Amino acid sequence: MKIGILGAGQLGRMLALAGYPLNLDFVFLDPATEACAAPLGSHIQAGFDDERALTEFCVSVDVASFEFENVSAESAGFVASRIPLHPSPAALTAGQDRLHEKQLFQRLGIPVPAHAAISSLEGLRQAVRQLGLPAVLKTRRMGYDGKGQAVLRSESELEAAWERLGSQPLILEQFIPFEREVSCLAVRAQDGQMRFYPLVANVHRDGILRTAIPTLADPLQREGEDYARRVAEQLDYVGVLAFEFFVAGGRLLANEIAPRVHNSGHWSIEGAECSQFENHLRAVAGLPLGGTRLRGASAMVNLIGDAPPVAELAALPGVHVHLYGKTPKPQRKIGHVTVTADHHDELLALLAPVQTLVERYAG
Amino acid sequence: MKIGILGAGQLGRMLALAGYPLNLDFVFLDPATEACAAPLGSHIQAGFDDERALTEFCVSVDVASFEFENVSAESAGFVASRIPLHPSPAALTAGQDRLHEKQLFQRLGIPVPAHAAISSLEGLRQAVRQLGLPAVLKTRRMGYDGKGQAVLRSESELEAAWERLGSQPLILEQFIPFEREVSCLAVRAQDGQMRFYPLVANVHRDGILRTAIPTLADPLQREGEDYARRVAEQLDYVGVLAFEFFVAGGRLLANEIAPRVHNSGHWSIEGAECSQFENHLRAVAGLPLGGTRLRGASAMVNLIGDAPPVAELAALPGVHVHLYGKTPKPQRKIGHVTVTADHHDELLALLAPVQTLVERYAG
Incomplete structure (x- = not known):
């Protein structure tokens, strides 16, 4: 095929x-x-x-x-x-506009941060009065890896942010002082069957994902699956759907969806029974879904901007190197490594030297 | 690179x-x-x-x-x-002639089945008198998957076997009533470092490998590693070396080596920390070797001649499908599946239905 x-x-x-x-x-x-x-x-x-x-x-x-x-x-x-x-055009576009995306979540009863559509500087001032500061001003479309965003911490920053971003439709979102960020990777087959990977704990820096670690028996697992299922069923979704959440007050708050395999699921190549990539293809090709269970413990570390020499990475125990064949460039994702171990404690011990090495080259 | x-x-x-x-x-x-x-x-x-x-x-x-x-x-x-x-021409050719291969093993103190070079029907008769029957007549070169072989069970079969194979240099080998067949997959880096996968228990039918299951704490592990190391060091070998043995009287008896990644190591894609394929490339590219430890339990089943529909295979729990993009044809290896599980007992339970399904299509 x-x-x-x-x-x-x-x-x-x-x-x-x-x-x-x-x-x-x-x-x-x-x-x-x-x-x-x-x-x-x-x-x-x-x-x-x-x-x-x-x-x-x-x-x-x-x-x-x-x-x-x-x-x-x-x-x-x-x-x-x-x-x-697969996924369908409706599923593709559901997440393209941050405002429509949040409206979809709200219709499905999924909690979202307070927000307002912004189309003028006056409208921005008014929304800030309602939502309070800090808040995040974002373009409604085309943002990724923290691009097209401005964090507003004082009234004095509004005009500059509007100058920079105001040529496009915007959304203002309440700043969520989150405890952690997690994502739920779900896969839905053509016959409606769904499977879910364990929630992934994600750490970003400068708006770019740095590490992703699947969690074990996360108390929010069921809630994440419930929300991902609501969206996937509403959109008659086929394939892997990534749903990113903030965790605040011990509950999930929807951030955004991505209608595709997702950086926070790369650990699944070694860390799950069937990877997000294979499961996406199984769904798209009309095959039965593969298992989403963990195989031991694993963690993913992105290689951003530049990477250590492959020989140095490959020498570290438990490390699986994934280079993308891309020219190094500041802020660019040029690869990732997955660290695997039998148990979580062993994982953390193996992960530390990997992060130290990777950080020395990241740019 | x-x-x-x-x-x-x-x-x-x-x-x-x-x-x-x-x-x-x-x-x-x-x-x-x-x-x-x-x-x-x-x-x-x-x-x-x-x-x-x-x-x-x-x-x-x-x-x-x-x-x-x-x-x-x-x-x-x-x-x-x-x-x-990598491996070098000398390493490549060391196993190309079954007689020279056995002589190499003998020089290195590795036990081999009794054997004799055969270049005439008279020589064959004489060798049979020495080695006894049953015995196996093989071409010295180019045999694989049981091709170019004849099992001799009575004196009356000698002439026909000679007729069929005698146009090429031959070797007669004592028939080993083995308890099991195992292989040792070793990898050697350019700096001489070596790693070994757990011994693999192999089951052949019609001369073709059907299943390969890595063993856990095999009592013959150290002996297999020792023999593989002797050969690899003698040949200044770089890459993956497969060494096939008979187990007879609880000891290893050398059958043959293959100077390459090997069918009996395919389970390592999911079943080992670093697969035989990646480790071969690491050695060839001058990178440090990867781990050869098992990840849980695994078993490989070859898809010979034809394969079940991929949807049926993919529906079985723990199954990883590897199709080779080859046209089905009797006796041809067109793919394999690896079954993975957390523990050996679970593996055997998952393996049985896979073997049943695969056998229904094998040809």
């Missing part, structure tokens, strides 16, 4: 690596010249809105998915009218 | 899948049109003795290895005179 993927970055690369053993082949559509998934399949180098390229893409595959969630509704609709696209 | 692989079958395919995360890229040389590793790298489609193609191969890679052990000494020498080739 030939799988088409919109986007050919590291997520596409890891999907392909998971897919070959299932006899799946891959076609990627991506405008980038340095598309790190390209060596693992055919690469149609074109914009996501290039109808000629999209047509070529559709005729050359059996079923399509995406690894880049900012594919436009039009392009997704174009593909979905020709071949099966 | 660009790795060149002579051969582009399933072993090359699994090497590439293990190599991408280490930022390795692949060039394969193989005469086959349906070369199942080809989609994972560049494919130079040419014979292994085509000097023009070998030259192209050498200039396009940094270091070379092979997945097909019957590459000729000349071709291996041609490559090794231009770029690093």
Whole structure:
């Protein structure tokens, strides 16, 4: 079976690596010249809105998915009218606008931080009076890894933030002094069956995920699964869905969803019975889902900006190296490592030297 | 780093899948049109003795290895005179001739079955009188998966066996009524460091490996490691070496070596800390070796001739599907599945239905 993927970055690369053993082949559509998934399949180098390229893409595959969630509704609709696209265009676009996304959560009874749509400086001032400070001003669309955001701590910062971001529709969100951040990775098959990975504890710095550690018997597991199920069923979702939460007052507060395999699930390649990548493909290809149980303990550390020499990483016990074939560049995700151990205590002992080494090179 | 692989079958395919995360890229040389590793790298489609193609191969890679052990000494020498080739031509050829292989084992003090070189029907009769029956007549070169062999049970069978095989140099081996067959997978780095996987219990049928199960604390582990170390050090070996043994009278008796990753180590993808494929590449690329410890319990079942529908395999708990993208054909290895579990008892319970399903389709 030939799988088409919109986007050919590291997520596409890891999907392909998971897919070959299932006899799946891959076609990627991506405008980038340095598309790190390209060596693992055919690469149609074109914009996501290039109808000629999209047509070529559709005729050359059996079923399509995406690894880049900012594919436009039009392009997704174009593909979905020709071949099966999983998740659907409606699922893809549900998280593209932060305001609509929060409205969806609210309709489904999922708690969200207080927020307001912002379309003028006056509106921003008014929302700040209602929500209080600190607060976070975000573009409604296209933000990722902390881009398109401004944390507002005093009234004096409003005008500069509006100057920087105000050319686009915005949302102001109450700043959540969270205890921790977690994500729930869920996968839903074409027949509606769902499976859930253990909640993942995520640590960000400068808006970029640094470490992700699956938790064991997290007291919020059931709540996370419940919320992910509500969203997935509402959207008749097929594939892996990532749902990011803040934990505040011991409860989950929805942050955002990503309609795709997710950085906080990379540990699952070694750390779960069936990885998020394989499970996404199983769902997309109409196969039964794989197990989401942990295999021992594991943790993922991102390689941001630059990475230690592979020989230094590979020398550390329990380390699994995943480089993406990308040119190092400040703030760029160029790889990750997963540390595995039999037990959580052993994991923490192995993890510390890995983090120290990785931090020496991160940029 | 660009790795060149002579051969582009399933072993090359699994090497590439293990190599991408280490930022390795692949060039394969193989005469086959349906070369199942080809989609994972560049494919130079040419014979292994085509000097023009070998030259192209050498200039396009940094270091070379092979997945097909019957590459000729000349071709291996041609490559090794231009770029690093691991294992070396001497290591490659050490196992190509069954007689020389046994002589090597004997020089190293490794027990072997009684045997004799055969070059005439009269010589065969004489050897049978010495070794007794049953005995196994084998071609000295190019045999695999039980091909090029005849089991002799009575004097009346000698002439027919000679007729069938006698056009090539032969070896007669005492038939070993073995208790079990095991293999020792070892890996040796460029600096001489060695690691060993747990001994694997192998079950063959019709000369083809059917199941391979790594053993836990096998009483023969140390003996297997010792023998593998003697051979690897003698050959200044770099990479994964597979050493197959008979167990008779509770001791190891050398059967044969394979200078490459081996079917009896496929379980290591999920079942060991670092797979045989990654460890081979680490050795070839000059990286530190990865851990060879077991992760829980695991077993491998080959898919021979044909395979159950992937949906049926994928539905079984603990099953990891590895299809090779090969056209089904009687006696052909077209894939394998690995079954993983936390403990050995659980493994056996999960393994039984897998074997039943696989046997229904095997041909």
